[in-house]
Amino acid sequence: MKKGNKYGTHRVIEPKGVLPQPANKIDNNMDEIYDNEILIDVQTLNIDSASFTDIEARANGDHKRIAEIMMEIVEKQGKHRNPWTGSGGMLLGTVEKIGDALAGKIDLKVGDKIATLVSLSLTPLRIDKIKEIRADVDQVDIDGKAILFESGIYAKIPTDIPAKLALSALDVAGAPAQTAKLVKPGDTVLIIGAGGKSGMLCCYEAKRRAGVTGKVIGLCHSQKSADRLIDLGFCDHVFTADATQPVPVLEKMEELTGGQMADVTINNVNINDTEMTSILCTKDTGVVYFFSMATSFTKAALGAEGVGSDVTMIVGNGYTKGHAAITLEILRESEKLRKVFTELYA
Amino acid sequence: MKQGCRYGTHRVLEPKGTLPQPAQKLDNTMELYDNEMLISVKTLNIDSASFTQIKTACNGDTDRMAKMITDIVAERGKMQNPVTGSGGMLIGTVKAIGPSFPAAGVKIGDTIATLVSLSLTPLKIHKIISVNPKNDQVDVEAEAILFESGIFAVLPNDIPEKLALAALDVAGAPAQVDRLVKEGDTVCIIGGGGKSGVLCCYQAMQNATRTGKVIVVEYSEENARRISEMKLADHVIIADATNVMDVYNKVTAITGPRGCDVVINNVNVPNTEMTSILITKGNGCVYFFSMATSFTKAALGAEGVGKDINLIVGNGYAKGHADLTLSIIRESEDIRNLFNKLYV
Numbered sequence: 001m002k003k004g005n006k007y008g009t010h011r012v013i014e015p016k017g018v019l020p021q022p023a024n025k026i027d028n029n030m031d032e033i034y035d036n037e038i039l040i041d042v043q044t045l046n047i048d049s050a051s052f053t054d055i056e057a058r059a060n061g062d063h064k065r066i067a068e069i070m071m072e073i074v075e076k077q078g079k080h081r082n083p084w085t086g087s088g089g090m091l092l093g094t095v096e097k098i099g100d101a102l103a104g105k106i107d108l109k110v111g112d113k114i115a116t117l118v119s120l121s122l123t124p125l126r127i128d129k130i131k132e133i134r135a136d137v138d139q140v141d142i143d144g145k146a147i148l149f150e151s152g153i154y155a156k157i158p159t160d161i162p163a164k165l166a167l168s169a170l171d172v173a174g175a176p177a178q179t180a181k182l183v184k185p186g187d188t189v190l191i192i193g194a195g196g197k198s199g200m201l202c203c204y205e206a207k208r209r210a211g212v213t214g215k216v217i218g219l220c221h222s223q224k225s226a227d228r229l230i231d232l233g234f235c236d237h238v239f240t241a242d243a244t245q246p247v248p249v250l251e252k253m254e255e256l257t258g259g260q261m262a263d264v265t266i267n268n269v270n271i272n273d274t275e276m277t278s279i280l281c282t283k284d285t286g287v288v289y290f291f292s293m294a295t296s297f298t299k300a301a302l303g304a305e306g307v308g309s310d311v312t313m314i315v316g317n318g319y320t321k322g323h324a325a326i327t328l329e330i331l332r333e334s335e336k337l338r339k340v341f342t343e344l345y346a
Numbered sequence: 347m348k349q350g351c352r353y354g355t356h357r358v359l360e361p362k363g364t365l366p367q368p369a370q371k372l373d374n375t376m377e378l379y380d381n382e383m384l385i386s387v388k389t390l391n392i393d394s395a396s397f398t399q400i401k402t403a404c405n406g407d408t409d410r411m412a413k414m415i416t417d418i419v420a421e422r423g424k425m426q427n428p429v430t431g432s433g434g435m436l437i438g439t440v441k442a443i444g445p446s447f448p449a450a451g452v453k454i455g456d457t458i459a460t461l462v463s464l465s466l467t468p469l470k471i472h473k474i475i476s477v478n479p480k481n482d483q484v485d486v487e488a489e490a491i492l493f494e495s496g497i498f499a500v501l502p503n504d505i506p507e508k509l510a511l512a513a514l515d516v517a518g519a520p521a522q523v524d525r526l527v528k529e530g531d532t533v534c535i536i537g538g539g540g541k542s543g544v545l546c547c548y549q550a551m552q553n554a555t556r557t558g559k560v561i562v563v564e565y566s567e568e569n570a571r572r573i574s575e576m577k578l579a580d581h582v583i584i585a586d587a588t589n590v591m592d593v594y595n596k597v598t599a600i601t602g603p604r605g606c607d608v609v610i611n612n613v614n615v616p617n618t619e620m621t622s623i624l625i626t627k628g629n630g631c632v633y634f635f636s637m638a639t640s641f642t643k644a645a646l647g648a649e650g651v652g653k654d655i656n657l658i659v660g661n662g663y664a665k666g667h668a669d670l671t672l673s674i675i676r677e678s679e680d681i682r683n684l685f686n687k688l689y690v
Contacts, residue, residue, distance in 0.1 A: 297637070
């Protein structure tokens with residue numbers, strides 16, 4: 001077996017010297033695998049929602065045309081990276097072969113059902129046939145194969161949770177796991193965008209870590225999601241506000257915390273201009289964790305300096321060790337959340 | 347005396363409900379609120395992007411530049427360039443201090459530099475004395491207001507004003523390095539030869555001590571040679587920071603495959619996020635000072651290669667940053683000489 005690079009650079013065809021994600025074309029020949037790769041028999045692609053929405057619009061919603069566009073992308077690039085949005089997604093499949101250098105060293109065996117947790121934008125993929133497109137949940141069932149590199153992360157699909165429910169929760173697994181790392185007993189935690197998929201998981205985990213002496217505050221945009229969050233019962237306070245307006249949110253936080261503000265603020269809201277709100281609502285010895293992909297680096301950096309806040313600002317990393325286990329455990333522990341997730345996302 | 351908001355929202359005229367920085371117009375009447383400081387301004391240090399724009403628009407004519415600056419301030423109540431959005435900083439003496447202003451260590455008559463942007467500082471220009479196109483400075487007779495949350499540094503007697511200003515401009519960087527780097531750490535500074543890079547190297551060498559290791563990645567041979575001569579690093583690598591695999595191979599040849607505990611990115615060019623991520627150890631941290639950093643490239647990049655590391659957004663402010671930076675200038679004759687030569 002040929003020896004591969006940990007990050008998969010051995011599969012990059014062009015341009016040379018780059019990593020698989022920025023590459024324009026990668027080698028998707030699955031007849032032979034490298035010694036540190038895992039070959040997956042793919043059942044379902046979970047296309048990134050920005051990417052799927054884009055493809056659907058280009059195809060005018062026609063499923064046959066969606067399938068053609070997807071086939072063209074993979075044929076051209078050797079992976080499913082949407083050329084217009086740059087994004088990928090994840091996949092569900094069964095382990096078919098494990099490279100010699102990994103066999104026995106990882107917790108996988110041939111036949112295990114897994115979800116890949118690295119982006120499809122860097123995963124070598126071959127599609128033999130598109131079987132079914134489920135547009136309402138951005139999922140596509142296929143016959144095909146994919147390669148996972150040594151650095152690639154994955155989760156084994158448990159037998160006690162339906163695969164589709166697991167997949168939708170694993171999609172945002174980084175958020176609750178980082179919450180688990182950051183929040184300490186007694187902390188006051190503000191979660192912005194608390195009513196969304198990752199927001200609800202974060203609220204649950206934050207309350208568990210902050211304990212009875214801590215306080216979890218959820219900010220939602222719509223009354224509907226606020227009501228749902230109140231029903232779930234994870235937060236000490238839930239309020240609705242426009243997160244792009246720092247002054248009203250700041251005043252509400254002063255009232256709820258007696259002027260103390262939050263030790264940890266977690267920003268999950270995918271809209272622009274929420275950096276200042278996050279910074280101002282946090283103690284100047286506190287931490288802001290930006291999970292929102294709409295975060296502007298310069299607005300955060302210059303914003304904190306402008307108001308003389310010594311806050312620590314962290315770029316949300318979708319991966320942290322054990323993130324899949326933490327997230328699946330939440331679904332086992334909270335029947336209420338499992339019900340809400342099944343209704344909304346599975 | 348009227349009571350003010352900590353962040354100065356009481357001075358925002360339009361649009362209501364915003365903070366002073368994004369506001370179109372600030373109230374620049376020089377009547378003090380209880381939590382403000384009044385400054386008699388001597389020099390405006392205009393942000394270089396803003397100064398260049400004004401210079402170009404006026405064809406380098408200093409009289410026209412003076413008029414343009416006066417007009418901007420008359421219109422907005424602050425020196426925020428409407429095209430670039432940026433400000434700068436100012437030097438002046440303290441004229442009055444409100445009773446609720448946190449004034450520890452400062453008294454009336456002290457010479458100070460404000461370390462918050464002019465883009466949010468209420469300013470009233472009485473007269474422009476001179477515009478100096480060489481160093482982006484404008485000497486004025488003017489008054490300015492510092493809010494309760496505004497940061498400033500009292501300028502020391504033993505360091506020339508312009509040298510102090512040049513160093514204070516990047517004071518956040520060495521202060522954050524001081525917090526992050528522990529004895530024995532392996533540290534890589536990408537873009538170590540620039541102004542903030544040099545200060546970071548000095549502080550990293552101090553903190554990592556002889557049991558640690560400081561590695562500098564520098565694009566320019568001249569900067570690299572300077573770092574070696576000044577002994578500000580244990581290893582200096584000449585490489586293009588956007589070339590991921592080249593830097594990865596050269597750094598791990600020194601550190602071994604696990605890489606560095608702390609990586610500081612000071613290089614103001616795009617596409618250096620992956621390089622920073624790949625050379626960082628699991629559980630290590632990358633500090634992005636570069637304003638060219640893309641949030642999404644950093645976030646998705648770490649996930650794509652399965653790296654459990656902390657990615658931190660550089661904060662230009664850290665408590666005590668001005669003191670720490672000025673003390674580096676006092677301690678290191680080499681850095682003092684270099685800054686005098688390059689930036690004063």
